[in-house]
Amino acid sequence: MTVATNPAYITETLIAEDIDAYLVKHQHKTMLRFITCGSVDDGKSTLIGRLLYDSKMIFEDQLATLENDSKMHGTQGQGIDFALLVDGLAAEREQGITIDVAYRFFATDKRKFIVADTPGHEQYTRNMVTGASTADLAVILIDARQGVLTQTRRHSYLVNLLGIKNIVLAVNKMDLVGYSAERFYEIVSEYSHFAKQIGMKSFLPIPISGLAGDNIVTRSENTAWYQGPTLLGHLEDAPITVARMQDAPFRMAVQWVNRPNLDFRGFAGLIGSGSIAPGDAIRILPSGKTTTVKSIVTYGGNLDRAVAGQSVTLTFNDEVDCSRGDVITTADAPCEVADQFEATLVWMGEAEMLPGRPYLLKMGTQTLTATVTEPKYEVNVNTLEHLTSDTLKLNAIGVVNISTDRAIPFDSYANNPDLGGFILIDRATNATIAAGMVHFALRRSQNIHWQALDVDRTAHAAIKNQQPKVVWFTGLSGSGKSTIANIVEKKLHAMGKHTFLLDGDNVRHGLNRDLGFTDADRVENIRRVGEVARLMTDAGLIVLTAFISPFQAERRLVRDMMDAGEFMEVYVDTPLEVAESRDVKGLYKKARAGNLKNFTGIDSPYEAPEAPELTVNTTALTAEEAAELVIAAILAS
Template structure:
């Protein structure tokens, strides 16, 4: 190869590299719009997204060939391509012609990048819609021009308002099926405006479209000359993305403490709101310790200014305690902390929410144990009516008070989505069971303080010369819990030990006389007994309990109330058939006859202990021997 040819090849490669760099730089600095499509079933959400992907040239040739083949297989009523198949990825969706899961797709134009979530229209998939909407900047609410405003239109509009999505497009679809009627369009806009005003949705942009034909999607429609507004894509490309978090006080949840060596200690996280500079005075919450920012460290070098949306590592001028889950705030305007709140909760689990049951709450990088009260009300999002409710079921939305086991740094959701939103996790299964939005703290929590006393738990135990314990006997009705616990207490009394027996039936004559036998009441029953048992342990007593306590979560809750080693879970293991054959009280017979509802083992579950401290099989061990085993475990 001659020198001239080599030089030419080099120049060509250089130009190609420069073009690639310019292209990447162009796309790197484009703004990103996250939006969702939502509406009723068959409003055309998936078809609309498919059309956007197709018209924006975001489909590879092999995808296009597969799409054309799939369209022939499912039948498309004369159209060449079924655009919905680009998004409906699940086999069940294609078979039923509906969207079930949330499908995320990425596409880009010369002006902006987009991530779009196609959310389900069916009411039973409301939790999926909430998931897709949680990070959206804009919502496209579709309405079938033939049907107008429907129940799901109102439902999804309420959720959009609830989740604080700032921009709304009302896309009135299938205009080709109403002969592109201007009067139909304007009537639907008027109907929707009246509803939107009732829920406080004050602004939206209406666009008449046909996802199937492509009218007003990317290009202006010749069939609707009466419409002078923007096309859907033009609006998506130009809608302002003002981030109000930049003007708010500085907040950064700490995700990780960066300590590569003894000379460096930094606190990393994503800035949720505001800005920070070296020299700014900050406060670590909830501890309240203060310092000043020394450096703002990033992979690309130190910064003079960091703003909301940036991930940074802050070093401080003072060695103060700060760890994952803390929030670094500006000292001049720190975030609030509290342990009781009012919140809106969207329930996402097949098992209903049980008031009083402990769940795990994750808010930003913070984690706390949380209990939920009985709902103040449940929202009927179809009618906006507030309904009385004892619990929340799958896809229900309700307003409740919640209480955490520690101070949580927060902000109302409308002010800060990061510090105002949370998820709820089941303590046993680790499944996400709910999502919530904080309204405000309950100020009464600020007025209650723990009173220090001179005679503490250790002094009470020393006076009685014994190690206090809470011995928790659990098992089916008829397993022998009461008989065995009574024998245990007699043996302890003979040994000179100070003890007290809390029996399930006896407690329900007094302390818990207001509780029934629903799952929610069973949870509250155990919570109260746990609190009483803890007080008695603090008094230096060996406390015996005999409760069915059918749920693992509540038994674990009581264990967590006490210091390690002070709780002994004893599983009185008796097969259902054996327990039922004893049936001294006739309870099983009533339950079998349908006269006794929510009876454990018949129509209410019993969750056997997974790792009890003591497992006693009453088919092999007598009550007397069982009592001896328990006493030995207590005194060990």
């Protein structure tokens, strides 16, 4: 039995010649990636199962398993339950819902497909965003009985936000409403109104039944009033994003420098947009250096031209600096370079976003440190209202300003998803906590430049005859931070050292008087202190700080501001019960009584340092003894 003559499904008895013929047949077909999304029970998994079944992409053993599973888990009396082909997790089969993103491959005579079945529940919105991030097309399903629901709006908003231009509105379960044309057009009208509100330019409505197969592969007699294409027919003819990107200006993010020997040096990466040929003038960003392409090297030989979607190695006619993370662009139409942007964020982290906290930002082939400097507003996807918000919680969507630790090349997401899309990563857990889309660079990022100074920080330190340093005391309230830091400063002053002490309480009387004690305010408190401490080290001072600074991320932020060797973390290690027994200011008593919210150690966490330069235990040492240890460490470094 051969692939070509098999009327139902691919069998396990394919001989080698059939497999080879099958692979050759499909080798040069285009690949369309699409997602199915919508609300719970709209029939996404059933639709994909039907596509797999009707395109003859089910093995005999899979079919047998499907038939058995349909009897155990499927809808009674409905024969084969096609959703079980996709709902791979046991929990999904037991509950009849999709939790994770399930990817499936199938092919027709015209094209290959990868389809992502995305979950419908709101708590799994982040999974849906993951599936949509690489899609060329979205199939948004609506249950004909239910109409446009909250998750329909949410997923439609995200699909449009992610720049998917080709959208199919599949009104499913038409068999359950008697194939009513009136009901179909009522839903299409309601959806059209919402689509205009979110800026969706067009969509194709198709009446279908995933279970019965109406208008999936062949046109249904039950909907004689519908004259449009079938779902599969549209999928076979839909444009692919990479083809559209071939007409855009040339962009290639450098993935690695290819240097197999001393005679060859090339720059490898995936072409994100445009095309390139030997002799073309190019610009390397962020440096701005220009040169021309010498050759386009691939495993199969050199190319006369390469286009978006191809992975190549470029060699240059000039020796110019270029490394991983740089972006090679066409010389006369480069992308922008900036370190501050406005962007839309889809928050995926369990913990809420904290403005000012340092996160890792990954865009293309570059990874750097970034902070959300200013949340502008959160979007209510149901009403499209802009809500004032200081943070974003799980599955929230908002517009924010982002600042990076260095200028990077980028395009707006609308023009180039590869150089305008990014993720934020938690530095402690390495978990992806947000997906972002760049709108534009902030003007201040391009109008503000570092001013060269004749008297620099080295000169300031030299005249004081000391090494600038930040000594960061951290620990619970009542641990003894301020007491020890005060003794250290007195002793250093007596030695002729130039110092300054920044104390947590004192700073809140002036510089940070506008901040409270929420997690977000604590982050901003430490960020501001870190900036001040940095300026004081520029002046050549030894800066002592005494702050609870409960979060590792913020202490790391300050450490990263300083030059190597200029940050010393001193952990004043005092057990909570000891610190509470001292309670010099009566704060623990207030916190225990519920009169003081967000108090560290009681109802707000303290993250102890993992690798401080020095730890002093105030239950074993007096304040004087602890101060002597700190001074010895300062002078030795």
